[in-house]
Amino acid sequence: MPQVEMTVNGKAVSAKAKGNTLLSEFLREGLGMTGTHVGCDTGQCGVCVVHVDGLPVKSCNMFAAEAEGAEVTTIEGMANEDGTLGVIQQAFQDNHGLQCGFCTPGMVMSAASLLAENPKPTEAEIRAHLSGNLCRCTGYHNIIKSILAASGQDAQGAV
Amino acid sequence: MPADGGIGAANKRREDVRFLTGKGNYTDDINVRGQAYVVFLRSQVANGVLNSVDTSAAAEMPGVLRIFTGADFVEVGGVPCGWCVTDRHGEPMQEPKHPVLADGKVRYVGDAIAAVVAETEAQARNAAEMIELDIDELPAVVDMKAALIDGSPKVHEELTSNLCYDWGFVEENKGAVEQAMQDAAHVTTLELVNNRLVANPMEPRVAIGDYDAAAGDSTLYTTTQNPHVIRLLMGAFVLGIPEHKLRVIAPDVGGGFGSKIFHYAEEALCTFAAKALNRPVKWTCQRSESFITDAHGRDHVTKIELALDADNNFTAVRTDTHANMGAYLSTFAPSVPTWLHGTLMAGNYKTPVIYVNVKAVFTNTVPVDAYRGAGRPEASYQLERVIDKAARELGVDAIALRRQNFITEFPYATPVAVEYDTGDYNATMDKMIEISDLAGFEARRAESAKKGLLRGLGVNCYIEACGIAPSNLAGQLGARAGLYESATVRVNATGGLVVMTGSHSHGQGHETSFPQVVADMIGIDPAMIEIVHGDTARTPMGMGTYGSRSLAVGGSAIVRATEKIIAKAKKIAAHLMEAADGDIELKDGTFSVAGTDKSVAWGDVTLAAYVPHNYPLEDIEPGLEETAFYDPANFTYPSGAYSCEVEVDPDTGKVTICKFSAADDFGNIVNPMIVDGQVHGGIGQGIGQALLEHAIYDDDGQLVNGSYMDYAMPRADDMPFFSVDHSCQTPCTHNPLGVKGCGEAGAIGSPPAVVNAVVDALQRAGHDVTHIDMPLSPNRVWSAMNKA
CATH class of the missing domain: 3.30.365.10 (Aldehyde oxidase/xanthine dehydrogenase, molybdopterin binding domain)
Known part of the structure; x- marks a missing residue:
């Protein structure tokens, strides 16, 4: 098996991967980074979202080899350097934006990609942006609130 | 402090x-040193005689360690059912054996036939494709009513028919209800479907069996909501392992919603295989596999009749329900349409006599069992829909009709065998009216009309029974476990x-x-x-x-x-x-x-x-x-009043939820933030049931929408922000915390609110539509509006 190299959360990493090894599989099995989850087999649920060269990607829909040399960011790389929760993570905790936690890595990574391109999104823009991220626990209510809070906005209309 | x-x-x-x-440490995050992987070969036909399973070619494939088939489990117990319902005639339900792997017959698409254990998952999957099956396909039994017709193909040949049980509750009230129907000034009748759903926790099921040969100890890591129940069921009834030699670990579990209560055959297989191979064996369910193996929910077809006197007092309720069991009895399946459903048919109302008839039916589909609410959403939905219809037929206000019939004195013994300890249904109704700004509805309707949209308002109440108990009573009712x-x-x-x-x-x-x-x-x-x-x-x-x-x-x-x-x-x-x-x-x-x-x-x-x-x-x-x-003395009885406002696009039939308000009485509250979150999630699932979700089988028993490409899971842009309130608190009288439970309320209370709102929108626009079955897809709504 060829060795695949990339940068994950700022660290150079290398692991063996077959041609058909998915990026999600590479992270979880190759690197032992199990923060990225897998929730479906059709690229629909979004729990596996990571950033590849700054763009959100469903890591179950990309081969590890395609990320050769790329800068990958996962949920494990979203905390502050001192280990405290990053702004988005903290907003999710403050607003009870997660319950079982399984979709959470994908939600946080999708939220980060939204806020990077649109620092003050409207409620409708957030909902539209999350169309590729399923959550079964929250009814999305507190996820939307969390992302509004992370962008420094009040959740108007949310009780 | x-x-x-x-x-x-x-x-x-x-x-x-x-x-x-x-x-987090979810089951799939766990890898046990030396583990092998198992992949299941599953039936692609819904009904068939399994003549042979030829594993000879598959066994020669690279990495294959062992292939298990039904023959390996002939000496092993079947997957047990945890509840025995007694029928109207005092007879126990028909209870077929549920083998770990198919034995001579396949009974639904997804039924496990063989389990291939290999060094890698890919090797196991490749080998599974090499197994040669000889199956004589038989006609599938999918429709519940057709399944009960004489001469219908049988799901289980050893049973007398496809009828699991014919349950009457309370059987002694049958005649009184009949009399009340005859004496009534008005009877409102409604036939409806409570659509079949897939629970879909975001974490698919996973099981890892491990065996310590030196000590003779088995360990199962599994995605379950109740590790001790799995240990008891699997140890005592399937594999014959005493509890002190069997440990079940359920680490972080990514949602359950009922579907992870049950003991599944894959758990037994992994535990069995780990011992047989003296190696850890891991199974990770794929999502497309979970659609055809996780127990489904709901799937009731019901006719309900509500009798009223000349003063609009409810005098009787009668229901006739067919409840789908699927191909085998999942762990608590028989209890869902009976004791978790019939006992709730009084709702929030002082109806003096009630009769509930439920026919549970075997079909060639995935087993059906508890899903968030389990029986109680089905009860609330039919009752709150028929009350809404009655109000419209009688030309009275739907809220006033409910208030007139509310139970107001507690404790209250219902005619369906439960005693509500506390509640204040007028208080939650008042609170709902306040938080939903019901007074402003007409103004909002006018705004919607300016956009060419039809706005409707749906209101309903619900009651549920939580914290199922006490054990001795549950035992009398057929539970095979303590509670x-x-x-x-x-x-x-x-x-x-x-x-x-x-x-x-x-x-x-x-x-x-x-x-x-x-x-x-x-x-x-x-x-x-x-x-x-x-x-x-x-x-x-x-x-x-x-x-x-x-x-x-x-x-x-x-x-x-x-x-x-x-x-x-x-x-x-x-x-x-x-x-x-x-x-x-x-x-x-x-x-x-x-x-x-x-x-x-x-x-x-x-x-x-x-x-x-x-x-x-x-x-x-x-x-x-x-x-x-x-061991509690009684159930707890949370209750509430919900409202929903929708806009219907008359050109497309698309329904948009504009506003959703929930006023719940959960008794005392320990953490209000968590309670809010539980209600939000329940409402999300209820809206999913009402507008989007439906597990559909074709006549051949194929699940036609078994993936997220096809099964419409609710997404962020299907939902509004919800208004939730739990300030109305009548503490439970019989537990030391005075708490009632909040996990299922949202899923129980929300579907009728949505459907009532859509029917209201269409009625206000002059369409004579009295009911549309869930999910209220644009196609169904448009067709109802434009029927000949």
């Missing part, structure tokens, strides 16, 4: 830190506590809310308390988490164990202060002698318990650890 950290505080969840940083909960409270020498609970958290936040209870009782910082759950080796025998029971039953067990701790700690404190036991008071973590300035700190007492130098050894043992098993 507990003023801002104990009961009633919106403490942030401690478990969130690991979930938000990728440090208590357990807790061990272990106080450490330096004052910290570990609470080992039989409840299991898979999103409910027990690690945060349970310490609030104990902290409040002792008067210490919740951070001093750790919760342990999800491991049969580390927790006392408990029944797990479902039916909104964790706080009402599990929390009560924690209270009882903590009471024992406090009682013993007071004896130690009395000794230390040379006072009488009865004079000791505990407040804010300090023991004092009443009427004096003598005191000792919590930590002094806990240290004395483990360093018993100055200690009443002649009276009490050293140590500070207590266990309690709490």
